Each structure stands twice: as structure tokens, then as C-alpha cells.
Amino acid sequence: MSFQLEAEVAARGFGVSLALAPGETVAVLGPNGAGKSTLLSVAAGLLRPDAGRAVLDGRTLFDLPAGPWLAPHLRGTVLLAQEPLLFPHLSVLDNVAFAPRSAGAGRRSAREAARRWLAEVDALELAGRRPAELSGGQAQRVAVARALAADPQLLLLDEPLAALDVAAAPMLRRLLKRVLAGRRAVIVTHDVLDALMLADRAVVLEDGRITEDGPVRRILERPRSRFAAGLAGLNLVSGTVAGDGLLAADGAGGLTGTTVTGTPDPAAATGQPGIAVFRPAEVSVFAEPVHGSPRNTFAVTVSDVEPQGSHLRVHAGGLYADITVAAAADLDVAPGMALYFSVKATAVEIYPA
Structure with a gap:
């Protein structure tokens, strides 16, 4: 029963x-x-x-x-x-x-x-x-x-x-x-x-x-909601699968229209709703855009900074990055500051929503 x-x-x-x-x-x-x-x-x-x-x-x-x-x-x-x-x-x-x-x-x-x-x-x-x-x-x-x-x-x-x-x-x-x-x-x-x-x-x-x-x-x-991603300590971007990337939808971390490149699950077919996740620890923070090996670079505005263990967690438009105290001091990170979040494509997992 x-x-x-x-x-x-x-x-x-x-x-x-x-x-x-x-x-x-x-x-x-x-x-x-x-x-x-x-x-x-x-x-x-x-x-x-x-x-x-x-x-x-x-x-x-x-x-x-x-x-x-x-x-x-x-x-x-x-x-x-x-x-x-x-x-x-x-x-x-x-x-x-x-x-x-x-x-x-x-x-x-x-x-x-x-x-x-x-x-x-x-x-x-x-x-x-x-x-x-x-x-x-x-x-x-x-x-x-x-x-x-x-x-x-x-x-x-x-x-x-x-x-x-x-x-x-x-x-x-x-x-x-x-x-x-x-x-x-x-x-x-x-x-x-x-x-x-x-x-x-x-x-x-x-x-x-x-x-x-x-x-x-x-x-x-493998969270499919922003709340579950937060519990798991993951960044989550929702959108539409596009080849080896995800075309971000409205409200997805302020990345609307941006393509997030990653490693797609075999079940993630082009054109279907999808999710991209990556860990805050995999995100690097820069004052200027960076290029090089396949990576994603997002222009963001810092909304908050809070302690996270031995690191600091930088909040920006629904995305998070964990950086050292020394790195935060070098950048002089503060709310309202314009920065760039960068994450390698190999650190991003894409799967069906």
C-alpha cells in the first residue's frame, strides 16, 4: 500500500x-x-x-x-x-x-x-x-x-x-x-x-x-533548479542546448543570449531545454577579459562578497566565484564593481533540463 x-x-x-x-x-x-x-x-x-x-x-x-x-x-x-x-x-x-x-x-x-x-x-x-x-x-x-x-x-x-x-x-x-x-x-x-x-x-x-x-x-x-543548485554549491544556467554549448535564457545569471560552452551529456540534444552547471571554485575572476584555451568569460557586476571557509565567495548576477583573500585584495573586489568571471569549458557540464 x-x-x-x-x-x-x-x-x-x-x-x-x-x-x-x-x-x-x-x-x-x-x-x-x-x-x-x-x-x-x-x-x-x-x-x-x-x-x-x-x-x-x-x-x-x-x-x-x-x-x-x-x-x-x-x-x-x-x-x-x-x-x-x-x-x-x-x-x-x-x-x-x-x-x-x-x-x-x-x-x-x-x-x-x-x-x-x-x-x-x-x-x-x-x-x-x-x-x-x-x-x-x-x-x-x-x-x-x-x-x-x-x-x-x-x-x-x-x-x-x-x-x-x-x-x-x-x-x-x-x-x-x-x-x-x-x-x-x-x-x-x-x-x-x-x-x-x-x-x-x-x-x-x-x-x-x-x-x-x-x-x-x-x-x-545534477540539479535542475536554481534552489537545488544553491544547496549543492553549484552555479546553474538554464537555456537551450546548442551543439557543445547552451544558449542562456532570460534570467539565467544575467547571461541572456550568451552561449555557455561545456561538455554536453550524450542525452542533451540540440534545441532541447538544457542546464549548464559549474562549481564556484572553478571560476577565476579578472579585471579584464581573458582569452586562451576554450573557456567562457562573462562580464558581471559584483553584488556581494562573503566568507566561504578559507576563501571569499563573490556574488554577481546569480553567479558565484570562490577566490582567495589575496586575490580579492589584489582586485579590490567590492559590491558594484564590474569584473569578468572565467571558467574553462571542461569544467562546465551540460545536460537536459
Whole structure:
């Protein structure tokens, strides 16, 4: 059995179709305002779409506009939010036991289940505490236990690591990797590491639409959206394949009408939509145009300069170059400055969009 969802929310410009196989975890990536929280809210039953249908293991969750609409507690879904949202007046044990109790379990069996799940998230020693006595990482571990104690058919996670400090996040990430193994889940995240460690598959959501869907590593190695390219640390130019190059389209890094020469994938046929990608580290920056071995040279205007490890990242019209501090000083790089980005054709990969 599987989970399938199609939904439209006109006021938010949202229209998504998503399917999950049993035991599959999917990471949802995308910029702010892309519709990630809308997707989770629709799946959880917190937001009623204008039209669509969702089926979970053969059960119809909704079929709109005219069909059924199941209430959130009847769906077999659990939403784990950024904040733990524990009941302050209950102990940790009773917070976790609340889930099976709500499903009709007796007090004794609910507490047994709560102890089992607290042990699973390495938090059994916290059973007698109140939420106010917990650290952020401890509270989120308890929230994970409470979500799993509900035995959901579909677990929905809304950036569960976002509110944690840098010390607590890695521990919870390892915990989630263990407890999500073989479990059907949708995890919304801004962190590429979450997607790599926790998900079998990733989808990129932009402007209320899914623009990419596939294995996490494939999306990061061969992105087809500017957002995914940014996550992967790549420059991306979109356009039309033209022989061993790509004719840049409107909005492609300020290179409209420019031909970007590179190494085309055999599947990239002339005339079809294509993508060119190259790493910022492969880009050299000059004050004057350069020539020589087959290379691309783009006239750019610097928009920003920021630290990037031991280097500086120069932003210019949607393109990026990583250069040494010494090189930046020699050029006296600053926002508003006209420069030239140069990248060898052998460093540019071209493939179908």
C-alpha cells in the first residue's frame, strides 16, 4: 500500500502531486514561501484544499470538493513541529503516553508503550520530569517519542532540527536516522545534510509546484533548479542546448543570449531545454577579459562578497566565484564593481533540463 496526495490551494498558488511507497522517507526542500508547510498542513488535515485527493494505505483521507474529509485524529498521520509542544502540566512519561491513550489504550498499556518509546530515543531517564526541566534537545527527543507512540501510518516532520543548537542537532539527526529507517515519512528541511542522512528521496518545491523529484544524491549532483543548485554549491544556467554549448535564457545569471560552452551529456540534444552547471571554485575572476584555451568569460557586476571557509565567495548576477583573500585584495573586489568571471569549458557540464 502507499500514500498518494494531490491538492490545490488557489489562494496560495499551491498545486502538488506526491506519492510515497511503504517505508519511504521523502525530504521536501525549497525556499521560504514555496509551499512546504502548506503540503504538511494539507496532509495532516490542518488545511482544507480547494480540490484534490489523498489516499493512505487504501483509505481515502479526502476527496474534494464534493467527497469526504477526515479529521486530523482519524487519518493515521502525526505532525512533528519545529517546537516540541509538550503539555507543560504532564510528566514526560504522560506526555508520551497521551498518544496511545488518545487512540483508546488503557492507562497501563499506554505507559508501557511510552516507556518503550522513551527508551528508543534514549530518554527513559527523563520520564519523571516536567517539560520545563528539559533542555531543547531533550524536549525534542521526547516529542519524537510521543509522535512514534501514536504508531502513525505517515509521520510528517516540519524542520524538527531547526530550533536546536549546534550541539543538540547532530544527536537528534542520528536519532531520527535510526527511528525513521523503514518508516514512511515526509520531512521538510532547509538543511541538505538532513536530506542526505534521513531521506530516500527528495523533492524540490518552488512557488507551490514540485520542480524536482528523485534520489537525493542525483538532485545534488545534477540539479535542475536554481534552489537545488544553491544547496549543492553549484552555479546553474538554464537555456537551450546548442551543439557543445547552451544558449542562456532570460534570467539565467544575467547571461541572456550568451552561449555557455561545456561538455554536453550524450542525452542533451540540440534545441532541447538544457542546464549548464559549474562549481564556484572553478571560476577565476579578472579585471579584464581573458582569452586562451576554450573557456567562457562573462562580464558581471559584483553584488556581494562573503566568507566561504578559507576563501571569499563573490556574488554577481546569480553567479558565484570562490577566490582567495589575496586575490580579492589584489582586485579590490567590492559590491558594484564590474569584473569578468572565467571558467574553462571542461569544467562546465551540460545536460537536459
